[in-house]
Amino acid sequence: MKEYISNLKKVFVVAGAMLTLGSCEIDHAPLDKYTDAAVYQNPANIRSYMIGMYNEFSTFKFGGFPIGYDNATDALTDIMKYTSGISGNGSVNILASDASRVSAASPQLSYWTTGYNRIRRLNEFLEGLETKAQGLDAEAKLRYEAEARFVRGYVYFWLVKLHGSVVLLDKLTTEKDNPRAKEDDCWNFIAADFAFAGQHLPKTWDAVNAGRATKGAAYGMLARTWLYAASIAEYDRKQFSADELTGVPAEKATAYYTNAANAAEEVKKLAAEGLYDLEANFASIFTNKNTKEALFKVDFSRPLITHQHDLGFAPAKDAPGQVLVYGVPTAELVDEFEMSDGSTFSWSNAAMAANPYANREARFSATILHNGSSWKGRTLNTTTADPIEGFTEYGLSSDPKRTVSGYYVKKFLDPLNTNMVINKSDQSWIEMRYAEVLLIDAEAKVKINDITGAKTSLNTLRNKRGLPNTPSQSPAEMMRAIEHERIVELAFEGHRYWDLRRWRKAHIVLNNVRFTGHKGTPNGTSTSYTTVPVDNADRQFTPALYYIPIPLDETLRNNALPQIKGW
Template structure:
């Protein structure tokens, strides 16, 4: 009763003296405080950058423990076949695992949660923020860059999605999917706005998006849209919303060229460059090849890449679940630019000698020097030795005869206790050149395409390609994307947009090389690292929308075929 009387007395006193009881809480930010202070706006938008971590190091965080998309392809094999550590193996070998009830690769719900936050930010930025027009445009550019990135993943996975660009739309339960063409154009508009208003460099806030990053993502967007127009031709899905008119392919390739050329112009001005030391790119956060990257600072902001991919000899407590396949290893050329072949007696006798520089930066093989030891990856070779796929239920050793080297930190010997801090490069200048070369190729600028591709190869220490026709140059470009971008998470999406996944990833088992000693000789035997055939069927080019989402939004119709 005393408490009630005191409260009433305070209220009456306040009313008589015309004081305010709208007190500003001291334990949280109110909306007025956030938008009245540029520092709090900065903190708000910085929190949005967490979205990029869902895809760091080529992984798909929402389908298992650090499951990498390259393990859905011919480039990587996970050791486990159980859900969690080995979800990618389950998805790669069983097309029936993709259903509307359980879509396999499902980002829809998470994506729209992030999109809502971004749209709320954009609304309040324009209605509440007490900052200059230039500052407002820069923050809008950042937010739209992130939104474009989120929508890009929906386009990759589902093709057609619901475009929501304001907070009023989030309340609707009758929002329909837009056409895939409209979706790609919407994404392009977000990145184009970002490119127009973001600064050339972030001199204070290092690690934030820039003009070059926006142009690079814009180039990637137009290349994807052009690829769908070029290769899909409505052969794999009759959904009225999916696909892009083939007549638009040439225009979209030209758009990709223009965006990529804007990045090249920035590079010519000294902002970016190809790194002469390929291996150091992935452990050097200051590499000029990096256009947009995620940096980490221990002990609070870290990742677990080394824990999941380093050889077990580095730390028995590690997981060691993602291995390069023999198919990837054999893609790396000889130092003189010739194709490696096991049918060549010289190559077969010493398969890891005289290979191109990127091989030694990407692959750990039997006899490689690593962290002060020589790796013994032979069958029965001890802590790092080979284990035959299927021989034990949960191997933590290689089942392909190889470990990844790329992106591991060779100086980190305490990643079990302290995790890892090397940067993740979301997009590099090398990828921009590959985008440019591919767009030039399909825009029928063959000479330019070849010159762009050879610019990259020359910097990597390999001779230019010997390709004179469109088909030959496309084959060379596919090869270059494999070796240059290996293990970075591009291969699965490349095969999908080229409509080659049902050819390359279906009714096939991928392989490794078992290394064994017979007396004084070393014998290399090709063995399967898959225990089941891979499965990729045509309808998987457009994966289903989660059933719960189509039930929640009456306007969203399921993609045809699901």
């Protein structure tokens, strides 16, 4: 999908709030063209420059990834299906079913050039902060360094998720040839950046600076980082790449899980102080700009700073002929949601199958629009009887702009936005929620055999969502419960693909399989549902994809940068 964020000169969208730079005198040239004297001669310009770095967080908003158009990585998994089969809107479908398209010449999931451009600018800022900045006391310099390292940690987090072993640059260098570092060193580098940020960032900012990185955001990202590193240590075990630099030693798993739990505990302490909390109304989290679940978010504000998520994912009749219906939920996701009493939904249960959308847990109706849903003053008809909004078989049209699974995404949509073509959208993108921290804590504690602590975090989340305590007891049962919770709690937030990769389950779950939808057919006063494929070709995920190749032109320019083995 197209990127709709404007190129802003005086205003930057940053996590949690809009930071306006109207007081800045420099409005005649792009920030990356400022001279050192202009940037560092006074604190106002230094602030403006730092705020510009936050734009990196819009790159992956709403779970997207630059695959030609921005396509959602959830559509590479079992929880979402993109409706188009053509390059552009349907690039993610093409990639999901053809692993051979990934190569060094065309990595498909590529962030290398963009990421290192941002790293270079961050390192320039850090050097300038140390050697040229005027008008800042020692505390202010530490805070700016912490902000810059927070952003740098985020950039490197994405690079390492993709490639495992990457070039680590902690300062500016004129050296053209720089080698890759060991994957273990990369995760530790990222962790060091987030740990420094957690130590030196404030718990909160004043209203003028609201939205800048905080201590809670840094510790949340630190917990996420250590969880990923620990997962690679436990699950990879050099089974999927012969490259000497990829992988994390298995013996480090327990220590890294412990680090993840410790970082999560720091966020939980802040929550105990009242800074964060779980919302009782799940649906409100994603349209309430003041939600206490958000540790870090990117805000938008009409009319200048908007996005197009509603136009991309709303049901077809919200704007007939104009809504794009990029991606829709799969039956696999729909069936994951529990009943309101915590029991498992099953089509084999005659009573459940007769009325499949009744008595489901609250997150279901907040995440999924289904046949019979009430939406913007109408009742959705997603059966074959509705030629505009109802089910159509995937592949019958190259770009149908309607559901191919019998469902639409509700999560993130603004129910009050009745003219998204003109209004566009201004919902916040929440990069990290308190719910994720609890799930990280639960998973990490299972792995260090703190089952009681794991249950406390998992049940805190479940109870807030109106569900009973988990019945799980053993570590294996707890992990299955946590995976389930991550699917339903974090659906469409861009986690599922990366979870399956870090657990080294993607080559099992996403390979040689076709995912499904529910085709609704009117039958008198009732509707019958048939499970049908939403794929017209088998999905493909080969083990080599756990480490995406480095772009070929980068290895040609850098003589010290060998390609990851296997590519």
